[in-house]
Amino acid sequence: KQExxxxxxxxxxxxxxxxxxxxxxxxxxxxxxxxxxxDPGKGLTSLLxxxxxxREQTSGRLNASLDKSSGRSTLxxxxxxxxxxxxxxxxxxxxxxxxxxxxxxxxxFP
Amino acid sequence: xxxxxxxxRNRITKTGKRIxxxxxxxxxxxxMYWYRQDPGLGLRLIYYSFDVKDINKGEISDGYSxxxxxxxxxxxxxxxxxxxxTALYFCATSVVTQDETDTQYFGPGTRLTVL
Numbered sequence: 559k560q561e562x563x564x565x566x567x568x569x570x571x572x573x574x575x576x577x578x579x580x581x582x583x584x585x586x587x588x589x590x591x592x593x594x595x596x597d598p599g600k601g602l603t604s605l606l607x608x609x610x611x612x613r614e615q616t617s618g619r620l621n622a623s624l625d626k627s628s629g630r631s632t633l634x635x636x637x638x639x640x641x642x643x644x645x646x647x648x649x650x651x652x653x654x655x656x657x658x659x660x661x662x663x664x665x666x667f668p
Numbered sequence: 669x670x671x672x673x674x675x676x677r678n679r680i681t682k683t684g685k686r687i688x689x690x691x692x693x694x695x696x697x698x699x700m701y702w703y704r705q706d707p708g709l710g711l712r713l714i715y716y717s718f719d720v721k722d723i724n725k726g727e728i729s730d731g732y733s734x735x736x737x738x739x740x741x742x743x744x745x746x747x748x749x750x751x752x753x754t755a756l757y758f759c760a761t762s763v764v765t766q767d768e769t770d771t772q773y774f775g776p777g778t779r780l781t782v783l
Contacts (some may be wrong), residue, residue: 562710575693578731592771600775601758602711647710654699654718655726 560584561585562650564659569655571638571666579633579662581648588657590629591624596661605646606633638666671695672775674759679782687746689745691759691779699762700742701772702726702734711758717742749782756780 562583571577581591589610594602606615608624608631615622623636631648645663649656672693681687685752691700699718703711703726715734723734731753735743746753759775 590770594774599777599779601776604771625691635675637687649711650768654770655713655716656711658703658712660708660710 562588562648562657562659564646564648564662566662567660567667568663571664573638573640573666573668574632575638575666576634576636577638577664579646579648579664580637581633581659583629583631583650584650585650585659586626586629588626588629588652591622592649592651592656593620593622593631593633594647594649596647598644602647624649630652638664640666640668641643642666672759672761672773674778675776677776678779679748680783682783683748685749685782686757687761687780689744689757689780691742691744691758691762691775693740693773693775695707695761695763696739696771697761697763697773698739699758699764699770701759702732702742702744702754702758703758703760704728705758705777706717706755714744740756746780749780751782752783754780777783 565580592607593605606622619636645661647661649658701716702714717736727761734744756777760772
C-alpha cells in the first residue's frame with residue numbers, strides 16, 4: 559500500500575524560528591510532490607509543486623526539496639510568523655492520483 | 669469569485685437519507701476529483717473523472733456514486749448515508765499542462781454530518 563508519512567504530526571514554535579517539516583513516501587512511482595496549507599475549516603491552498611526533474615522550489619519564505627532516491631521531501635519555513643499557523647499537507651503524484659500524508663499541524667506563537 | 673465551488677458547505681442529515689454534494693468549476697479543467705478527509709487519515713480519493721464520459725473509482729468508492737454532468741460540474745451522491753460517512757468532503761480540479769505538470773486545485777470543502 560502506498561504511504562505518505564509526515565513527521566512531526568504537530569509542532570509548536572515561537573515566532574521567528576526557522577523550521578522544517580518532513581514528508582516521506584514508500585512508493586518509488588511517485589514523481590511530483592506538492593505541499594499544501596490547510597486552515598481550520600477551510601480548503602487546501604497549494605504552496606509549492608516540485609516536479610520529478612527538480613530538486614527544490616522556493617516561494618518567499620518557503621523552500622521545498624525533493625529527494626526521490628530516499629523518498630523524502632522537506633518544507634523549510636524561514637522566520638516563522640503566527641500567520642503561518644495551519645496544517646501542512648504533502649501529497650505525491652502517482653500516475654494520475656494524489657496520495658496525501660496525514661499532515662503536520664503547526665502553531666507559531668508570538 | 670472562487671474557481672472551484674462546493675454546495676452545500678455544511679450539511680447535517682440522518683442515517684438512510686440520500687445526499688448529493690455538488691461541485692462546480694470555472695477553471696476550464698477537464699479533470700475533477702472527490703476526496704474525503706477524516707481526522708488522522710488525511711485525504712482519500714473517492715472518485716475521479718478525466719472527461720465528461722469518464723468515471724473512475726478511487727481508494728474508497730463503496731457507498732458513493734458520482735455524476736459528471738458537464739465539464740464544469742461533478743456531483744457526489746451518498747445513496748443511503750451512514751454515520752461513518754461523516755467527514756469533510758473536497759472537490760478538486762486539474763489539467764495537464766504542456767510540461768506534463770498536473771496540479772490540483774481544491775474547493776472549500778463540504779462538512780457532512782450523518783446522525
